[in-house]
Amino acid sequence: MIFGGYFICWLAVNGFNIIIYLLQSIVKKNPDFIFDGCYWYTDYLFDKGFQLPIIDSTYDYYDWIKGALDFWNTFSSWQNINGSFVAIYLGIFILGIVSIQLTSSYNAYFDIISSVKYNFSFNTYLQGFFPNRNITSAIYLTQLPFIIYIIIESKSKFLRIYSSFISFALLYMVFMLGSRTAYVILLFLTIFYLIIFFINKHEQVKKHLLVFGLSLIASLSLSLFALGSNNDAFVVNRLQTIDFEETSTNTRLRYYSHGFNQLISSPIFGVGLGNWKIVSIERDKDNIESYIIPYTMHNDFLEVGAELGLTGLLIFISIYFFALRDCWNLYNKSKNNPLFILLPGVILIYLIDANLNFPYTRSSQLFYLAVFLSISTYLNKTDESNN
Amino acid sequence: MKAIIKGLLVVMSFLSIYFHYLNNISSQIQSLIYEDIYNGVHREESTYRFQALNLDFPNLSLSSLPMRGVIGRYYFLGAQYEKALELASGGMIDNPYIMYAESLKADVFFKLGVKDSIIYYAEKAFTGIPNNHKHFIDLSRAYINFGKYHLLDSVFQKVESKNNSELRKYYLSALLTKEDSVTDYGKTIAKKSLKKYPDTSEFRDLRLSATYVLYGRERIEKSIDTNLRALQLFDEERYREAALNFEEAARLNPVEFSHFENAGISNFKFGYYEKSIPFFKQVIDSMNPRTGKSEFALAQAYAELGDFENACKYIYASSNYDYRDSFRLIGEYCK
Numbered sequence: 009m010i011f012g013g014y015f016i017c018w019l020a021v022n023g024f025n026i027i028i029y030l031l032q033s034i035v036k037k038n039p040d041f042i043f044d045g046c047y048w049y050t051d052y053l054f055d056k057g058f059q060l061p062i063i064d065s066t067y068d069y070y071d072w073i074k075g076a077l078d079f080w081n082t083f084s085s086w087q088n089i090n091g092s093f094v095a096i097y098l099g100i101f102i103l104g105i106v107s108i109q110l111t112s113s114y115n116a117y118f119d120i121i122s123s124v125k126y127n128f129s130f131n132t133y134l135q136g137f138f139p140n141r142n143i144t145s146a147i148y149l150t151q152l153p154f155i156i157y158i159i160i161e162s163k164s165k166f167l168r169i170y171s172s173f174i175s176f177a178l179l180y181m182v183f184m185l186g187s188r189t190a191y192v193i194l195l196f197l198t199i200f201y202l203i204i205f206f207i208n209k210h211e212q213v214k215k216h217l218l219v220f221g222l223s224l225i226a227s228l229s230l231s232l233f234a235l236g237s238n239n240d241a242f243v244v245n246r247l248q249t250i251d252f253e254e255t256s257t258n259t260r261l262r263y264y265s266h267g268f269n270q271l272i273s274s275p276i277f278g279v280g281l282g283n284w285k286i287v288s289i290e291r292d293k294d295n296i297e298s299y300i301i302p303y304t305m306h307n308d309f310l311e312v313g314a315e316l317g318l319t320g321l322l323i324f325i326s327i328y329f330f331a332l333r334d335c336w337n338l339y340n341k342s343k344n345n346p347l348f349i350l351l352p353g354v355i356l357i358y359l360i361d362a363n364l365n366f367p368y369t370r371s372s373q374l375f376y377l378a379v380f381l382s383i384s385t386y387l388n389k390t391d392e393s394n395n
Numbered sequence: 396m397k398a399i400i401k402g403l404l405v406v407m408s409f410l411s412i413y414f415h416y417l418n419n420i421s422s423q424i425q426s427l428i429y430e431d432i433y434n435g436v437h438r439e440e441s442t443y444r445f446q447a448l449n450l451d452f453p454n455l456s457l458s459s460l461p462m463r464g465v466i467g468r469y470y471f472l473g474a475q476y477e478k479a480l481e482l483a484s485g486g487m488i489d490n491p492y493i494m495y496a497e498s499l500k501a502d503v504f505f506k507l508g509v510k511d512s513i514i515y516y517a518e519k520a521f522t523g524i525p526n527n528h529k530h531f532i533d534l535s536r537a538y539i540n541f542g543k544y545h546l547l548d549s550v551f552q553k554v555e556s557k558n559n560s561e562l563r564k565y566y567l568s569a570l571l572t573k574e575d576s577v578t579d580y581g582k583t584i585a586k587k588s589l590k591k592y593p594d595t596s597e598f599r600d601l602r603l604s605a606t607y608v609l610y611g612r613e614r615i616e617k618s619i620d621t622n623l624r625a626l627q628l629f630d631e632e633r634y635r636e637a638a639l640n641f642e643e644a645a646r647l648n649p650v651e652f653s654h655f656e657n658a659g660i661s662n663f664k665f666g667y668y669e670k671s672i673p674f675f676k677q678v679i680d681s682m683n684p685r686t687g688k689s690e691f692a693l694a695q696a697y698a699e700l701g702d703f704e705n706a707c708k709y710i711y712a713s714s715n716y717d718y719r720d721s722f723r724l725i726g727e728y729c730k
Contacts (some may be wrong), residue, residue, distance in 0.1 A: 285459050289492035289524070297526045297559070299493060301459055 094383065095347055096161060099154040103171060106151045106178060112136035113144065113181050126234070128186050128241040135185075143370060145182050145190035146361040149197075150376045152178055153353035156223075160215045160346060175219070179227035186246045189364045193357050194224065200356055201349075210344040260306045260364070266291040267310035271317070278317035287314075304366040311366070328355065331381050334388035347387060354380050417449050424448055425456050428465055437472050445469070450482075454489045461486030464496035476503050494523035494530060501533045505540075513537045525553050531562050535569040544576035551584070560601055563588055567604035577608055585609040589650050594684050606650050618647035622654060629657070634665035645674075652682040656689050659696075668696045679712075687718025694721070694728060703728055 116133040120126055131141050138144040155178065158171040182190050201217040208214070228243065235242045250257065266288060270279065279287050288302040296302075305311035313321040332355065339348035358367065358377055367373035427441040450462050464486030471479035480503055486496030501516035517537040521530040531554065538546045551566040567588065570581045585608040592598035607615050625640030638661035645654035659674030675693035678684065690713035698706035707729035713721035 286455075286490055286492060289459070289490075293492070293524055294526070296524050297557075299458060299460060299495060299524070299527065301493065303459065 092161065092345070092347065094387070095154075095157060095350060098379065098383065099158040099162075100167070102151050102154040103158060103167075103174060106148065106155065107174060109136050109144075109148065110174070110177055110181060113185075114177070117181070117184060121234075125239075126184065126241060127239055128246070131184070131186050131241065134181065138372060141185040142187045142189050142365055143367075143373070145185045145187035146193065146357065146365070146367065147372060147376075148178050148182055149190060149193050150354055150357045150361075150373070152197075152220075153350050153357075156216055156219050157346060157350045159219050160212060172219075172223070175223045176227050179223050180230055183227060183231040183243055184241065186241050186243075188246060188250060189361060191243060191247060192364065193360045196356060196360055197353065198224070200353065204349055208343065212344060212346055213349060216346060216349050262292070262295070263288070263302050263305050264307060264310055266302070267305045267307065267314045270314040271310070271321075274317060276317045276319055278313065278315045278320060281315050281320075284311050284315050304369060306365055308362040308366060308368045311368075327381065328359065331355065331384045334384040337388050338384070351380060351384050351387075414452070417452055420444075420447060421449065421453050421462070422457065425465075428456075432465075437469055442469050442473075450485070459490055459493060460495050461489035461493065463489060464499050467496065467499050471499060471503055471506075476507060479503050492523060494520040494527070497523065498527075498529055498533055501537070505533075505536070510541055514541065521550065521553075526557055526559060526562070528561055528565065532565055535565060539569060539572050544573050545578075548578055548580045552580075555584070558591075560592060560598060564601040564604055567601070567608050570608050571604065571612065574612055581608055594652060594682075602650070606648060609650070610648060614647050618644045618651070618654070621647065622651075622657075625657065625661070629661055629664075632664075634661045635667075637661040638665060638667070650682075652678045652684045652689075655682070656692070659689070660692055663692060663696055663699075668699045671696050685716055687713040687716030687721060690716070691718050691721050691724075694724065698724075698728055703730075 113134045113136040116136075117126070120130050120133060135141055135144050138147060152175060155171050155175045159168050159175065162168050162171070182194070197220070201220050205214055205217040232242065237244070239245065267284075270284075270287065270291065284305060285301060285303050288305075289296065292302050305314065309321065309324065312324040316324070332352065335348055335351045335355075338345065338351075342348075354376060358373070358380070361367050361373070367377070424441075424444050424447075427438075431437045431441050445466060448462070448466070450466065454462055456462055456465060463482040467479045467482030467486060470476075470482060480500065483496040483499045483503065486499070490496075497516045497520040501513055501520060504512035504516060514537045517530070517533040520527075521534040524530055531550065534550055535547060538544065538550070547566065547569050551562070554562050563584065567581075567585060570577050585605040588605040589602060589609070592601055594602060621640050621644040625637045625644060628634075628637035628640060638658050641654050641658035641661055645651070645658055648654060655674045655677045659671040659678070662668075662671035662674065672693065675689045675696065678689040679693065690709045694706045694709035694713060697703070697709065707725075710721050710724050710728045714725060
């Protein structure tokens with residue numbers, strides 16, 4: 009059923025794209041393709057250039073790059089609309105999505121606390137629409153900068169109040185889920201907002217840190233109140249479980265070591281796209297039980313390095329580099345525009361997750377990356393300095 | 396240029412739909428196959444859509460098993476060995492490290508009785524992924540069938556450090572196929588296993604195999620017969636005779652706590668309270684099955700001898716293991 013749903017979803021998305029492209033050709037409103045498809049083309053070359061079988065990593069990369077192109081295509085068609093409006097529009101859309109996502113988690117949460125006290129063993133019930141607590145937490149947090157942006161930038165009082173409530177509810181749920189990756193993300197996000205706070209004195213920009221800080225403190229306080237300091241789901245106790253001898257940490261470190269060794273042994277072109285899941289078996293054979301293999305490296309960058317060598321890794325990093333450069337350009341055009349906080353905030357969250365997990369295999373997370381890549385390019389091309 | 400890029404995107408979309416379609420068909424069939432693998436039953440109905448399956452794309456399953464190897468397993472079970480071998484050879488190219496196809500080849504050659512190939516592929520599969528139960532069984536089976544018992548120890552030595560109870564059980568069972576070939580290493584592993592794994596339903600088979608290895612099949616079977624005779628005598632309320640038979644069973648198989656416990660209970664029932672105590676103590680101090688039954692019986696024995704201090708101590712110990720009958724005697728023994 010899941011597979012079927014996945015296919016129907018792609019059929020719909022791609023079918024819709026075909027219609028849009030054809031319609032655009034007919035009405036002669038061609039978008040300016042700054043994304044000239046080089047990412048996809050490079051991907052394609054690597055994909056075809058190696059002997060080992062083409063398997064599903066190809067889909068993953070292909071799908072999200074194509075997704076970014078599609079989003080960019082859409083944004084490009086809004087040629088006379090300013091960047092702030094696009095961000096608000098997108099923010100409201102994300103606010104709607106995150107509200108639905110949170111409803112699912114909170115339904116389970118209220119069911120649990122109506123009969124027993126919540127503890128960490130219940131965390132799987134709070135996953136909502138996603139397959140595990142790490143993904144749920146990362147997706148919730150990726151959307152947080154958009155929510156904060158609405159709180160500060162929206163003219164509607166209702167939207168500001170509602171977004172404040174959602175940002176608090178979102179962070180509270182992240183604390184309940186107890187994902188340690190999420191704590192690392194929150195730590196880096198706090199540092200990021202603090203840096204912005206000190207380098208930019210503009211009031212609107214400073215508000216981002218204040219709103220984030222207040223939501224964080226309020227949700228953390230309530231989680232302490234609701235759980236108690238001895239509860240294993242409480243953030244401090246979850247952090248204390250990080251141990252290099254622990255299976256999950258130890259396994260990650262072992263995979264990273266395999267990935268690093270693989271990169272050294274074939275530094276230029278790697279083992280080929282999608283082939284890590286094959287060669288990793290040889291490297292980890294003494295730890296494999298049954299046929300359960302190290303399917304992913306739990307670090308997208310190392311995995312790309314192992315599969316495509318330094319050549320592919322540099323191209324992969326360049327995707328983020330150019331997008332961040334666009335954010336920097338946006339900042340230089342208008343230092344008071346809070347958009348320059350929103351976009352790097354989103355990518356920072358994604359990058360931390362990409363260094364500890366494997367979001368490139370999850371379309372639910374790639375959606376946000378595709379949005380980020382396309383919007384950062386688009387906004388940089390619009391004349392923000394006039395706003 | 397823009398028109399070319401647009402055209403390319405349209406083509407990409409069509410290709411995307413087509414490849415996702417192929418993937419979707421494969422995934423649907425794979426979901427049936429995985430169900431078969433998990434349940435250990437390869438159903439005939441799972442094969443109905445094999446003709447629609449493109450084995451070139453995707454050529455690996457969702458968990459990286461070679462599709463050709465997975466499909467080949469059905470042909471093997473359907474006694475189409477040539478086709479199974481052909482698919483297994485393809486599977487070895489598709490994923491040369493997972494050793495699924497090599498294991499299939501070992502099975503096919505075993506069925507066909509091709510000695511060298513059985514050993515070659517079983518060794519290859521085991522060397523590739525040593526901690527896989529099937530690979531371990533395949534290689535043990537190959538060595539046993541061709542009289543290479545002396546190699547069983549070296550196979551287990553490769554996986555011993557993983558402390559996998561299942562592999563340990565298979566190894567000990569393999570040793571039993573030729574008892575006179577059991578080495579000191581095998582007996583040491585059996586002894587360690589009895590110490591390491593508790594007498595619970597989860598490890599019962601493992602412990603039984605270890606006991607057989609340690610004391611020999613003949614002796615253990617004799618202890619089982621003696622135990623059965625003792626149980627019959629107990630049912631006939633011939634307690635003293637039952638106790639002697641349980642004692643004999645315990646002598647033959649000293650790792651089975653129930654022999655000692657039953658010897659103690661039989662002596663107690665006969666009125667030999669003092670004589671029953673060492674049997675219960677043996678169970679509690681040396682074997683500790685954590686059932687609370689021996690503690691309960693020992694408390695009763697002390698109570699019959701008027702030693703309420705010890706009776707109270709052991710009735711509490713029994714209640715700590717939630718032995719139900721113990722609770723009603725706490726008030727009586729611990730005043």
